[in-house]
Amino acid sequence: MFADARKIAELAWPVLIGQLAIIAFGVIDTAMVGRYSAVDLAALGLGSSIYISVYIGLTGILTALQPIAAQLHGARRYSEIGEEVRQSLWLALALMTIGFLILYFPGPVLRLARVPAALHERTLAYLQILAFGLPASLVFRVYSSLTNALGQPRLVMILQIGALLLKFPLNTWLIFGGLGVPALGGPGCALASITINWTLAIVGMLLLTKLDVFRELAIFSHFCWPVWRRQAAQLRLGIPMGLSYLIEVTSYTFMALFIARFGTTTLAGHQIAGNVGAVLYMTPLSIGIAASTLVAQALGAHRHEAARTLSRHGILMAVLIACCYALMLLVLRPLIIEGYTPNLQVAAAAMPLVLIVAFYHVFDSLQVTTAFVLRAYKVAVVPTVIYAVALWGVGLGGGYLLGFDVGGAIPVWLTGARGFWVANTASLAIAGFGLLIYWRGVSKRYLQVDAVGQVR
Template sequence: MFADMRKIAGLAWPILIGQLAIIAFGVIDTVMAGRYSAVDLAALGLGSSIYVSVLVGMTGVLLAVQPIVGQLFGARRYVEIGEEVRQALWLAAALATFGFVVMYFPEPLLALARVPQALHERTEAYLRIAAFGLPASLVFRVYTALANAVGKPRLVMVLQLGALVLKIPLNYWFIFGGFGVPALGGPGCALASTVVNFLYAGTGLLLLAKVDVFEPFGIFKHFCWPERQRLLALLKLGLPMGLSYLIEVTSYTFMALFIARFGTTTLAGHQITGNWGAVLYMTPLSIGVATSTLVAQSLGARQYDAARKLARHGIAMACGVGTCYALIGFLLRPVILAAYTPNAAVIAAAMPLVTIMLCYHVFDALQATTAFVLRAYKVAVVPTLIYAVALWGVGLGGGYTLGFDVGGAIPSWLTGARGFWAASAASLAAAGCGLYVYWHTVSARLSRDAQAPAAVDAA
């Protein structure tokens, strides 16, 4: 068990550092925008929720290349890896075109939130600027998927840390203005991120062409047009993966849209709580990606029992760490909230939400890691159905019922934003348990099927 955990930790720590660098984008945005104005902080929360929904849904489709490449790498079929990456870049271009339109014309989504005009204008400005950075962000996701699949997450981490170093001064410049640039407030965060996205996407492509570890794949040795068969294979796995990501993120996005109806202060408290939860989520995410990489490589090498054992140990590791984070976070709530904002009203709004979020985090660790493991098995359709029932049904449906006191029988302490967060915690518990049971069934069946021919040969 501990040998497997050491392997997982060896891959997970650079993923974690890189992901923390990226999530620090959101922390920096929240802190800086919060000091500019409460309206800009609320607009940032709404705008970033919509942006993340679009980006994560499309990223999920592209990340289908990771388990495919991982299994090819385990089977030592290196030339095919280059083919898969080229097709993934074509797919990224198509997705970016669609995503740009959605983000540049966000009126249908903003109308759902029924926000004040001032908040509407700031959110729209944020999304229109962020739309221009979407293509670069998707290209970088292809680079990330490849590097992680072949066990080289440090090559991603270095770029993400470099991006963070650039993000801080750019954020300050564009939010507060100076040197001929007007103060943009919250939308300045989107402009800073767009500049950074293009810089590290370009650097990622250069590394694919120049770094020795990628040379056997021959990614840029020749040009190729989109290939129907490979694209269909990517989409067969990627679409349900992308939909599961979209379900997961839109459950949070629509929660933000509904919570916006309770006022700017409540929305700002929700934004801080969600941002803190996102920071905590980076550890189980990193463990999940690392576990998925090792599982996919074992499956490619036809070591099915080893893959099953790695998966089980990775899931246990993520849940254990998540529980420790929740306990520590509960004790440090006042200190951490004070670091986010000096506004006492926002802190008061966030305090009960944070308590629920810390319980939510333990279930989030279970479902996230198990979902990554299932993707290593190239299994995505049933997990997507589990997500839909749990996150949209229990989470959003239950949240709406509790939050808006549908029926008039909900206790006052469970209404408003607290009702939405409580329902989300319940939905993640349901999703995590469902995914784990399904993974256990799939992996056990695969191990049995692999052993059956050996038993026949021995007989």
């Protein structure tokens, strides 16, 4: 157990730091644009929600490269990894075309949201600028998926920290103006983001040609056209993965939209609880990515028993750490909320929600780590169905019934925002245990194949 935990931790901590750097990007944007104008801040919030949905859905598809490359790495089929990377870059080209059209022509989405005229112009400008940065984001996702597959997450972490250091001065210059550049507000923030995204993509591709760790892969040794067999294999795994990411994002987004009906104070309390949950989520996410890499490498080397043991230890590690976080949250809850807001009404609204987050986080850790482990086995369709039933059906549907007291028989303490958070917690518990049971069946089948081979 401890040996496996050490291996997982060695890969997980750079991923965690990189993920926290990504969170810091959003915090910096919100804080700086908020100082420029309220309209630009609202446009940033709306535009970000649209962009993130597109970005997560498309990059989720490209994440399929990680388990594929990790299994090939475990099997020491290095030249095939280079071929998969080239195919993934072709796939990124197709996806960036789709994403660019959605972001550059967001009229249907904005009309659906009934955006006021004053907000429409700024949101449109924000999204159209980000459309030009999406190709770079997709290319960098190919790079990050490959480095994680090879067990080299520090190569991503270093670039993400460097990007974070550039973010503040670029934002300051482009949002507020200076050195001959006019103040651009929210669109300036988007311009800073795409500058950084293209820098990351270019540096990432250069590293693929320069570093020794990539030399055996011969990624750019020759040109090749798309190969349908490999493209289809990546899409079969990637599309369900992208959908599962979208289900997670949209379930939370719609929960916020419903909770907004209870007023600004309740929504502010929900935002605090959601932010606490998002920060805590980074740890099990990092453990899941690290465990997935090690499990996929073991599967590629046909060490199926080791893969099962690594999976179990990774899941257990994430849940135990989550339990520690939950206890800390229960004890420090008043201090944490006080750090977010001096408003007593908002603090009172957040207090019961952060209490629920303590339990929510434990189940969140279980589901995300198990989902990543299953992806190492190249299994994604059934987990996506589990997510849809649990997060949309139980989480959103159940939250609506509880939150709005449909039927009039719900206890008061289960209505309002609390109802949505309780239902969401239950949905994560269902998803987590559902994925765990399914993983046990998948891993047993691999062991049975080993047993049959030994008998023969």
